[in-house]
C-alpha cells in the first residue's frame with residue numbers, strides 16, 4: 001500500500017492566485033468534488049477546517065483492547081455525551097459539564113474512542129443552541145467518512161418521486177435514471193460489496209464479493225423467504241476484491257475492528273475520503289489542500305453578482321484569510337454548508353447567500369431510529385467456536401412498507417429498513433446483559449457467543465418547512481463565528497413508524513423461532529442517525545428551492561452546494577452513496593458549464 005502523502009504546511013500555500021474552483025470540506029462531498037474537478041483538469045484549492053490525520057498509523061485496527069492502556073477509552077479530561085444527556089439537557093451541551101475540558105458526542109461511547117479522538121469537535125468550542133439535537137461533527141481531513149458505518153445504499157424513484165406516490169411534500173427534480181450512471185461510477189471507483197436482489201425500491205449496485213452471512217443470519221433469511229421481507233448481506237462501501245486503480249486502499253481482510261465503535265479501517269478497505277478520493281486526486285498535480293482552514297463566508301463580487309471566493313480563518317493562528325476562484329463548491333456537510341451560506345449576508349443577500357426563496361435552513365430531515373430487538377438463535381448455543389467475527393457488516397432488511405396496496409400502512413407514510421447482525425462478534429454486547437458471575441458466567445457467555453442476534457430500524461423523517469436551522473448571532477464558536485440554532489422535532493409519522501418497527505421486529509424474531517431477550521421501543525433524540533439532509537434543497541421552482549437539479553445555486557450561478565443539504569427528502573436509505581453520486585453529477589455539469597463560459 002502506498003504511504004500517506006504529507007500535505008503542505010498551510011502557510012506555504014499560494015492564496016494570491018485565482019483557482020478554477022475552491023472546494024470547502026473534504027468528506028464524501030468535498031472529496032468527490034476534488035476528485036471529479038481535478039480529473040477534468042481544473043486547478044482546485046480544497047479548504048478543510050480540520051487537520052490531516054494519518055489514519056494508517058492512528059487507527060490501529062489490529063490492536064486488541066488489552067494492548068491499549070485504557071482498553072481504547074478516552075482520558076479523564078473528556079466527557080462523552082450519552083443518549084440520556086441529549087434528552088435531559090438543552091444545547092449547548094458542553095456548558096453542562098463544567099469540570100471537563102473536552103465534551104464529545106455520543107458516537108465516542110463505544111469500545112475504541114481513543115483511536116478516533118482527533119476527529120470530533122469539542123462541544124465546548126463548537127456549541128449550538130435551540131431544540132435537543134444530537135449533532136455529530138467530525139473536523140478532520142475526510143470528515144465523518146473516516147468512521148462511517150459503511151452501509152452504502154442507492155435511492156430509487158420510490159424516494160425521488162415519493163410525493164407523487166403519497167401526496168406528501170415535493171418530488172425531487174431528478175429521477176433514478178439521472179443518478180444511476182453516477183451511482184455506477186461511484187461503485188466502480190470506490191468499491192462496494194453486496195448481493196443483487198432486484199428490488200425496484202432499493203436498486204442494486206455493481207458489487208464486489210459479498211460478506212458471508214453466518215448461521216443465524218442464513219436461518220433468518222430462509223425463514224423470511226416468501227414473506228415479502230428480504231434479508232441481504234450489508235451493502236458495504238468496502239472493497240472486498242481490491243481496487244487496482246487505487247494504491248492507497250487494500251481489500252478487506254476481515255479483521256474485526258470494524259466492530260470497534262466508532263470504527264475506521266487502517267488499510268482503507270472501507271471507503272474514506274482521503275485515501276479514496278483526495279490522495280489519488282493529488283496525483284493529478286491539480287489539487288492544493290489547505291487544512292486548518294475554517295471557511296465562514298462566501299464572498300460576492302457586487303459588480304457581477306457572482307461568487308469571487310471565500311473568507312476563512314486559520315484554525316491554528318486564528319488569522320483571517322481569503323482565497324479566490326472562478327467557482328465556489330461547498331461540501332462542508334449539510335448543516336455546516338448551510339451555516340456558511342446563512343452567515344454570508346450582504347446588501348444583495350440580506351437573509352443569507354442564495355436564499356431568495358427563504359428556504360435556506362428549512363426542510364431539515366434525517367432518519368428516525370432507536371427501536372431495537374435482541375435475541376438468541378438457540379441451535380447455536382453451546383456450538384463450536386467459529387472464526388466469523390471479522391466482518392465490516394451484518395445484514396439488511398430493505399423497506400417492506402408502503403410499496404404497493406398490499407404493504408400500505410394505515411398509520412404512517414414512507415418507510416424504514418432494518419439493520420442487524422447475528423453470530424460471533426469481537427465485542428458481544430449482549431453478553432453484558434447476561435446474569436451471573438465467575439466461571440459459570442464465562443462459560444455461559446462463550447456458549448452463547450455465536451447465537452446472539454440483534455436488529456434495529458432506520459426510518460425516513462419527513463421533510464417539514466418548520467424543521468429548520470437558523471443562525472444564533474448571540475452565541476459564537478471558538479473562532480467567533482455565529483452558531484446554528486435548531487428548531488427541529490420528530491412528528492407523529494416518525495413516532496408511528498417507530499411503534500411499527502418495534503412490533504415488526506418482534507414478529508420477525510418470533511416467526512423465525514428466535515428467543516427474544518430484549519425489546520426497546522424508545523425513539524432516540526433527534527439527530528442521532530448522523531444522516532442530516534435538506535436545508536438547501538434542489539428544485540425546479542426557484543421560489544421554493546435553493547439549488548437547481550445540478551446543485552447549482554438559483555441565485556449565484558458560480559456557487560454549488562454538493563453535500564446532503566441538496567436533498568429534497570431523506571428516503572430511508574443511509575445517505576452517503578447518494579451524496580457521492582450527486583456530487584459527481586454536479587461537478588461534471590460544473591466543469592462542462594465552466595468550459596462553455598457559462599459560469
Ligand SMILES: Cc1cc2nc3c(=O)[nH]c(=O)nc-3n(C[C@H](O)[C@H](O)[C@H](O)COP(=O)(O)OP(=O)(O)OC[C@H]3O[C@@H](n4cnc5c(N)ncnc54)[C@H](O)[C@@H]3O)c2cc1C
Pocket residue numbers: 024025026027028029030031047048049050107136138139140141142143144145147148149150151152153262293294295296331332333334336337340530531563564574575576577579
Ligand atoms: C459513526 C457514523 C456512522 C455512519 N454510518 C453511515 C452509514 O453506514 N452509511 C451512510 O451512508 N452514512 C453513514 N454515516 C454518515 C456519513 O458519514 C455522512 O453521510 C458523510 O460523511 C457525509 O459527507 P459530507 O462530506 O457531507 O460531510 P463530512 O463527512 O462530515 O465532511 C465534511 C467536512 O467539511 C469540513 N468542514 C466543516 N465545516 C467547515 C468549514 N466551515 N470550513 C472548511 N471545512 C469545513 C469538516 O471538517 C469535514 O471534514 C455515518 C456517520 C457516522 C459519524
Ligand code: SF4
Pocket residue numbers: 061238251252253254255256257258264265266267268269270390391392
Ligand atoms: S473488517 Fe475489513 S473494512 Fe473492517 S477494519 Fe477490517 S479490513 Fe477494514
